[in-house]
Amino acid sequence: xxxxxxxxxxxxxxxxxxxxxxxxxxxxxxxxxxxxxxxxxxxxxxxxxxxxxxxxxxxxxxxxxxxxxxxxxxxxxxxxxxxxxxxxxxxxxxxxxxxxxxxxxxxxxxxxxxxxxxxxxxxxxxxxxxxxxxxxxxxxxxxxxxxxxxxxxxxxxxxx
Numbered sequence: 001x002x003x004x005x006x007x008x009x010x011x012x013x014x015x016x017x018x019x020x021x022x023x024x025x026x027x028x029x030x031x032x033x034x035x036x037x038x039x040x041x042x043x044x045x046x047x048x049x050x051x052x053x054x055x056x057x058x059x060x061x062x063x064x065x066x067x068x069x070x071x072x073x074x075x076x077x078x079x080x081x082x083x084x085x086x087x088x089x090x091x092x093x094x095x096x097x098x099x100x101x102x103x104x105x106x107x108x109x110x111x112x113x114x115x116x117x118x119x120x121x122x123x124x125x126x127x128x129x130x131x132x133x134x135x136x137x138x139x140x141x142x143x144x145x146x147x148x149x150x151x152x153x154x155x156x157x158x159x160x
Contacts, residue, residue, distance in 0.1 A: 019045050021120065023076050028135055030079040031119045038114040044088060047106040049073040065104050066092060077108055082145050083121035085138040087114050090122055128153045 020036050021044065038044055050072045052062065061078050062070040080088070092106045108120065121136070128150035134143055144154050 019076060021045060021076050023079050026081060026119065027137075028081060031081045031121075032076050032079050034114050034116055034118050034120060036116050038110040040110055040112050042110045044108040044110055044114075044120060045077065047071060047073045047077040047090070047108060049078070051104075063090065063106060065106065067104070069104070071106055073106075080108065081119065081121050081136075082124040082134065083136040083138050084123065084134060084141045085136075086121040086123045087112055087118065088120050088122050128158075 020034065020038070021032050022035055023030050024033050025031075034044075047063070051065070052070045052072055053068065054070075055068045057070050059072060062072050065071055087110060088108050089111050090106060091109050092104050094102045094104050097103045108122070114120065124145050125147040126132075126145055128146055131144045131146035131150070131154045134141055134145045142148070142151055144151060146154050
């Protein structure tokens, strides 16, 4: 049998990002995945984006900064998905900029050890009024994306 004329090409591994995370497809859209191991309590990355100073502002991705402002996050952390058993949490720190003015900065922090290739997730902990069905698939799934303390209200149908 003659040899095939197709030559085998060596493929190099995809380049790793500088942030240690990448965006990839999930069952619910896009998600953020680790490109290296992260230890518990390690900062995975800073969430960049636009600060919105409007208490009524809302979007599919905005994050509450704990005051009257929201952060409209940029990629990659714009795509961090919910899980009822998350491996990360959001935390913010007020740090002084070069002029000495306090700036609120938001970070993703590992709550347990995360392996290279694992999807990074947080618990959205939405209030009952915003609850939607959950599709995280974790063994401890609450069936709703909602704060644990509001779950009984959602299940009972008394969201407001």
